[in-house]
Amino acid sequence: MIGILIYPRFQLLDAAGPIAAFEIAGRLAQAPARIKLLATEPGPVRSSSGVEMLARGLRAASAMRTLIIAGGEGVGVAALCPRTQAFVRAAARRGCRIASVCSASYLLAEAGLLDGRRATTHWGRTQDFLRRYPKVRLQPDRIFVRDGEIWSSAGISAGIDLALAIIAEQFGDKVAQDTARQLVVYHRRAGGQSQFSSLLELQAPDGRFAALLGWVREHLDQTLTVELLAQRAGMSARHFSRAFIAATGSTPAKAVERLRIEVARSRVQESHEAIEQVARGTGFGDPERMRRAFVRAFGQPPQALRRAARGTGDARRAELAT
Known part of the structure; x- marks a missing residue:
């Protein structure tokens, strides 16, 4: 099962991009993906755009193997939530693959999962992130970074790149390539590709x-x-x-x-x-x-x-x- 963790004022594409990629990959691999939206409180969760998504409670994640955490304007509050931190730490202890999209790296850092690890985040948050989390080996010019079972990605669309990399690991490069074609995105921007261009x-x-x-x-x-x-x-x-x-x-x-x-x-x-x-x-x-x-x-x-x-x-x- 793939869990997508959201919270009030999350960025819609941070969740929707990976969901679309995993849904298409599961269909192509003839292994339909079980995807569940998760939140500390079950029910509708409003994104920063005002569009709501219906989420289940955290207990629905018992069979979860992969956890994707969306970034967004509300990440500051979500990152400090004790229940959310405990949930993410417990998932890590069980050996789940855990990935942050964009500013969701703050949540991983607050939970202590990035201490001593390589990670990235949106380029616009680099200075603040470095100041807050000096123990993290931040790689600010990467699209996504993997350190063991902890993954992190840069700005919003990079969540799709991260999802394609996970799909390649799980189903093989052919499925990831075909998924990228369906999404009409480049297959695949390397994790080491720079976020910056000028x-x-x-x-x-x-x-x-x-x-x-x-x-x-x-x-x-x-x-x-x-x-x-x-x-x-x-x-x-x-x-x-x-x-x-x-x-x-x-x-x-x-x-x-x-x-x-x-x-x-x-x-x-x-x-x-x-x-x-x-x-x-x-x-x-x-x-x-x-x-x-x-x-x-x-x-x-x-x-x-x-x-x-x-x-x-x-x-x-x-x-x-x-």
Whole structure:
């Protein structure tokens, strides 16, 4: 049985996305999924959108093997509920697979299930999460993370990616692929794919490190070590790393790679430069290193992105010509 835990002001898609994925996968695998909505109080539960879903009480989860916890605006109250915490801890002790979608990672952290574990959450909550839960090994730029039987995922739609990964483990990759096709989503964004896609998303709200990030983007072909970046920021390397993560939600090394990917993608899609030249000009050094970075970020190698961009351009020109 798959349990979907919700609470007042949960995010509707956090629950509905995985439900749809598991329902389709069960049908394709000819093993219909038993899915139950759960809440501390049985009955209608209103989402943040105002739409209600009908949930059973926690006692209905006796045969549960997988627990998915939805995120949402009400997670702060839900995470502090003793009954909810006890329920989640008991499920973990029984060996259930437990997964959080988006901000539901707060509930897992409050229950103590993430201490010493790798996890992720929505990028917009990174700074607050790091401050509240220093024992968690947060990986803020991941779509989803698995650490043993504890799974966590990033923003709302990442719950579908997480569900597809669970489906692949349970039913095999073919069923997961066919499920993704039915959902008309990419099969499958890797858990290590970055949540972020632009320089603006690395900017701290107070503008801290903005000048440094701008300089980095203009000097990607250089060897950009933490020591060099710390020197330009006027800090020790250790202090700089901590301050940078707190301000941007990313390590300096990941930020540099993200900016390299951003510029490299633009050059791959919009120019006729050789892939080798793009790799050298953006600091990757060799095409294979850039290829691995692209697969992590976009699920595709540079050549595939270039072909897709050219195909879109050809189609657009044909449309304008008719």
